[in-house]
Amino acid sequence: MSRNYIAKRIAKEFRDGMYVNLGIGIPTESANYIPEGTHVYLQTENGGLMFGPKPKRGESDPDLANAGAEPITMLPGGSVFDVATSFAMIRGGHIDMTVVGALEVDESGSVASWKIPGKLLTGMGGAMDLLYGCKRVVVAMTHTDKYGNSKIKKKCSLPLTAAAVVDLIITDKAVFSIGTGGLYLEELAPGVTSSEVVQLTEGTITNISDWA
Secondary structure (H helix, E strand, O other), rough: OOOHHHHHHHOOOOOOOOOOEEOOHHHHHHHHEEEEEEEOOOEEEOOOEOOOOOOOOOOOOOOOOOOOEOOOOEEEEEEEEHHHHHHHHHHOOOEEEEOOOOOEEEEEEEEEEEOOOOOOOOOOOOOOHHHHEEEEEEEEEEOEEEOOEEEEOOOOOOOOEOOOHHHHEEEEEEEEEEEEOEEEEEEOOOOHHHHHHHHHHOEOOOHHHHOO
């Protein structure tokens, strides 16, 4: 339920004509909810442009996958290319928005997404390039970790992927924009109260009094 909510909410950020990079996991699922009449060009950093919804079971092509090795479909007119070309698009500022997952985000818009000391993870991948190279950065993740701890911090405690880059945070509880004053509550998820969000958020919400 929460994954579907987050994926659908991500899709509301799509604007007609955008070039968008979707991170693995929940962000990729937003490709299933692109609003009717909105045309976006989805890019994957391993070398693909104009991919479509997730293939149905049994219909995936082993030669078509995103950066997380998840199967994808290609739309008519789509193309595949080498990684150098893909990162030239990203570093050259040609991608309008990236949507990534994270382990932590803080109230200054910094992101930690690649390393937990003492645990073996797959590494940073292209995340740093995406976070600094794309025009708009959206983080999509669950609001808390599996222990119930807030993933929205006053200051990230894990090694950073990028500092002060996030524009919007979408979780299963709420949506926040980040400005010079820090976290700004934009929306509550259905059935979620402002007091619940305050309880689950370590970072300071600057406009929480407006939701009381």
